[in-house]
Each structure stands twice: as structure tokens, then as C-alpha cells.
Amino acid sequence: MIKFNYKNADSSVIGSENGLDLSQEFSQYKDTIATIITNLGQRKDMPGQWLQWMNLGDNPETVHQIKEFASKAQGQFESVLVLGIGGSALGGIAVTEALLKPYWNLLTSAQRNGMPKIFFLDNIDPDSINGILDVLDLKKTLVAVITKSGSTAETMSQYMIISDRMRQEMGDDYRKNIVAITDKKTGILRQIADQQGYETFVVPDDVGGRFSVFSAVGLVPFALVGLDIDQIIQGVKDMAVALGNTDINENIAAQGALIQYLMDTQRGKNLSVMMPYSTRLKYISDWYVQLWAESLGKEINNNGQKVNVGPTPIKALGATDQHSQIQLYNEGPNDKIITFIRVENFDTTLEIPKILGDTGIGYLGGKTINALINAEADSTRVALSDYARPTVTLSLDKVDEYNVAQLMYMLEIQTAIAGELYNINTFNQPGVEQAKNYTYALMGRAGYEDVAKTLESKMAMA
Numbered sequence: 015m016i017k018f019n020y021k022n023a024d025s026s027v028i029g030s031e032n033g034l035d036l037s038q039e040f041s042q043y044k045d046t047i048a049t050i051i052t053n054l055g056q057r058k059d060m061p062g063q064w065l066q067w068m069n070l071g072d073n074p075e076t077v078h079q080i081k082e083f084a085s086k087a088q089g090q091f092e093s094v095l096v097l098g099i100g101g102s103a104l105g106g107i108a109v110t111e112a113l114l115k116p117y118w119n120l121l122t123s124a125q126r127n128g129m130p131k132i133f134f135l136d137n138i139d140p141d142s143i144n145g146i147l148d149v150l151d152l153k154k155t156l157v158a159v160i161t162k163s164g165s166t167a168e169t170m171s172q173y174m175i176i177s178d179r180m181r182q183e184m185g186d187d188y189r190k191n192i193v194a195i196t197d198k199k200t201g202i203l204r205q206i207a208d209q210q211g212y213e214t215f216v217v218p219d220d221v222g223g224r225f226s227v228f229s230a231v232g233l234v235p236f237a238l239v240g241l242d243i244d245q246i247i248q249g250v251k252d253m254a255v256a257l258g259n260t261d262i263n264e265n266i267a268a269q270g271a272l273i274q275y276l277m278d279t280q281r282g283k284n285l286s287v288m289m290p291y292s293t294r295l296k297y298i299s300d301w302y303v304q305l306w307a308e309s310l311g312k313e314i315n316n317n318g319q320k321v322n323v324g325p326t327p328i329k330a331l332g333a334t335d336q337h338s339q340i341q342l343y344n345e346g347p348n349d350k351i352i353t354f355i356r357v358e359n360f361d362t363t364l365e366i367p368k369i370l371g372d373t374g375i376g377y378l379g380g381k382t383i384n385a386l387i388n389a390e391a392d393s394t395r396v397a398l399s400d401y402a403r404p405t406v407t408l409s410l411d412k413v414d415e416y417n418v419a420q421l422m423y424m425l426e427i428q429t430a431i432a433g434e435l436y437n438i439n440t441f442n443q444p445g446v447e448q449a450k451n452y453t454y455a456l457m458g459r460a461g462y463e464d465v466a467k468t469l470e471s472k473m474a475m476a
């Protein structure tokens with residue numbers, strides 16, 4: 015199981031101005047946390063609570079269907095192209111970057127064990143969309159269109175461009191190269207998929223985008239590139255059991271949530287940095303940033319009061335960002351809590367050759383890069399605590415399906431518990447609607463004529 019070390023957030027290490035007396039806090043919040051965990055467990059099956067993602071570790075039928083689909087697709091496609099944005103893309107990117115061999119798309123088919131390359135078109139930059147069309151042979155590409163609502167402008171415009179190009183190249187056969195992952199009943203993509211006869215998978219009810227990585231949203235692309243989705247689900251399942259424990263002393267997600275919450279509300283650490291010491295885990299930070307920001311950044315609390323809460327998440331990468339951000343983290347404003355992710359056993363052990371003898375850098379010869387990266391993680395953590403900066407560390411035994419799934423599920427539960435501590439609705443995102451409506455108005459969507467008029471006058475003033 016993943017380990018969580020919070021000593022460097024404790025006042026005994028970094029002093030009481032910036033640290034917390036954690037044993038006292040854990041005992042003070044013991045009942046609150048137990049109530050939150052019990053309550054989440056009770057609400058997870060209730061419609062409208064948006065907690066169905068807590069049940070994704072127990073979904074054998076969907077897992078079976080996805081495996082069947084992936085095994086039928088095997089050998090038929092050179093590439094998989096995922097169309098989606100936000101929660102429909104970030105989990106997929108994070109997991110494939112973590113679990114596929116590095117530089118996957120540059121490997122030969124034999125090096126990929128015959129599995130396809132994978133691309134995510136998670137934005138609407140015209141140059142990058144055009145660029146992907148230069149790279150892909152659409153006849154040999156399986157396109158996975160992923161949108162829960164089925165109407166997200168970015169995803170559906172990607173779909174329109176790509177599917178139109180496919181139809182031009184392949185005629186009606188293009189349909190065999192599309193799989194749609196969307197709501198079971200509602201949305202434009204569902205209608206199109208039914209009309210066109212695309213293969214489809216369902217984004218389950220009450221699973222929001224940023225909590226959807228272990229639904230078909232993530233599992234379909236993962237299975238298509240040969241990842242072991244049984245192990246992914248096993249990781250989720252085992253972590254779900256561990257995090258069902260209502261005792262804060264035994265529950266790492268509860269510990270993490272409480273520390274983040276108290277650091278923000280009592281110690282002024284309103285910036286939360288996620289810093290894995292593993293390039294493969296780099297995109298876990300992107301996924302975490304969305305999870306934390308969209309879930310916890312809220313104007314109104316559950317009592318209807320205006321609160322404007324939410325720590326700002328920041329992504330960093332060790333050791334790279336030691337040469338970019340750490341100066342600020344050590345000596346700048348003491349307003350951050352940093353979460354390190356540490357990998358105990360890398361797949362590869364790489365020795366640094368003894369080729370520079372007695373030069374000033376010769377001491378590295380004979381050591382491993384593995385030892386160097388973890389020494390850098392330790393040194394940075396200790397240096398930060400010398401400057402009285404709080405850090406916590408999540409340690410993974412290795413970067414594999416089981417451990418990465420555990421890590422992500424733990425961070426989801428940590429977010430849900432933090433949301434309860436802030437007393438906000440973790441699962442909505444009202445703050446993204448206004449700009450969406452303006453975009454619809456600017457692009458001439460029917461029903462948005464009045465918004466367009468208001469917008470025009472606001473833009474004239476700006």
C-alpha cells in the first residue's frame with residue numbers, strides 16, 4: 015500500500031508558527047472525520063450525490079465488456095486518438111504517461127508488443143489539430159470520443175473535424191473506427207452515436223469528469239493500449255477498503271485532507287504544490303490540479319454563505335523544478351504546502367559510470383541515478399523544513415497499475431474529505447458556466463441571443 019509521511023508538516027519539526035500539532039489535531043478532529051467518512055459511505059449509492067465514482071472498484075461487467083472490446087480491436091489499429099477535455103482527458107493522460115513505456119509513441123510496434131500508439135487531443139489549438147492529422151493514418155486509427163455531457167464545444171468540434179476527415183477518406187466504413195464514451199441517454203454525442211451505430215461505452219450517472227478516470231472514460235483507452243485494467247481496478251478496490259476506515263489515525267486520505275485544510279485555514283498555506291520525483295508521474299500533477307481546483311474552489315458554502323474558499327494547486331516535478339521553483343519555495347512567502355511523491359523502486363536501475371575519476375564530479379561514479387533522484391527528494395524536503403516550510407510525502411513502491419490506481423483513488427478521497435471540511439459542494443463547477451455561456455453566444459448557438467447582446471456591450475467597454 016501507498017505510504018504517507020506527514021512528519022515535516024508537524025510543529026515538532028518545523029515549529030508551531032508554520033507546523034501543526036498533528037497528534038492533537040487528529041484527536042480533535044477524530045469524530046468529525048469519522049462522521050465525514052461514514053457519511054460519504056452512506057451517500058455513495060444515493061442518486062444526485064455525485065459519489066458513484068466511489069463504486070468504480072466494483073464494476074466487473076463494464077471491465078469485462080471493455081476487455082472484450084479491446085481484444086477485438088487488438089492488431090487492427092496503429093494508433094488510438096482520444097478526443098476529450100478536462101476530466102475526460104486528464105486522467106487518461108496521467109495514467110498512460112505513468113504506465114506505458116516512456117516515449118511509447120516513438121517505439122516500434124514490436125517494442126510496443128503490437129499495441130497501438132496513443133494520442134490525446136485535449137485542446138482546440140488549430141495548429142495542433144492540423145498537426146495530428148499529419149501524423150495519423152486515419153484508416154489505421156481508432157478514435158475515442160469522450161464527453162459525459164456530449165455537448166462540450168471543444169470535444170465536439172474536434173469530433174466534427176476528425177470524423178468529417180475520416181468520412182472523406184473511408185466513406186461509411188469510418189464508423190468502425192469510432193468509439194463514443196458518453197452518457198447512457200442524454201447529450202448530442204449519444205444521439206449521433208446511436209444514429210451512426212458507433213460502438214459506445216457509458217459514463218455512469220453521478221460520476222463527474224474529474225472523478226471519472228476509473229470508469230470507461232479511462233479504462234477504454236487503457237485497455238486499448240494493453241494496460242492491465244484488472245490491476246488498476248484491484249488498486250482502487252484495495253484502497254477503497256483501506257480508506258473506508260473511519261479512524262483518522264489509520265486513514266491516509268483523511269490525514270492528507272485534514273493537513274491540507276488546516277494548513278490553508280490556520281497557517282495561511284493556501285497554495286498546494288504536487289511534486290512527484292518521477293517523470294512518469296508528471297501528469298498526475300496535471301490531473302490533481304484539476305481535481306483539487308475544480309472541486310474545492312467555491313464561492314458559496316453548503317449553508318449558502320459566500321466564502322470564496324479553495325487552496326490553489328500548483329504542479330512541479332522533481333528534480334527538474336529544484337532548478338526552477340524551489341528557490342521561491344524555500345525563501346519566498348511561506349504560503350505553500352508541498353506534497354512529494356516518491357518512488358521507492360524504479361523499473362530500471364541505472365548506474366552512473368566511473369568515467370570522470372578525480373574531477374569534482376567523480377563522486378557520482380558508481381552510484382545509481384535511482385539513488386541520486388531519491389537523495390534529491392530527501393535533501394529538498396529537509397532543506398524546506400530548515401526554512402520551516404511544511405511538506406508531506408506519498409511513497410509508492412513502484413510505478414505500476416496497482417500503485418498508480420491507489421494513488422489516484424487516494425487523492426480523490428482526500429479531495430472529497432477536504433470538500434466536507436470546507437463545507438462546500440465538491441462535485442459541482444458553477445464557476446465555469448459563465449465563460450461557457452459567453453462562448454456559446456459568441457459562436458452563435460441558438461437560445462443564446464440575449465447573452466450575445468450583453469456580451470457585446472461588455473466587450474465594447476473592455
Ligand code: PA5
Nearest residue numbers: 100101102161162163166223224
Ligand atoms: O470535471 C469536470 O466535470 C470537467 O472538467 C469536465 O470533465 C469537462 O468540462 C469535460 O466535460 P464533458 O465530459 O462533459 O465533455
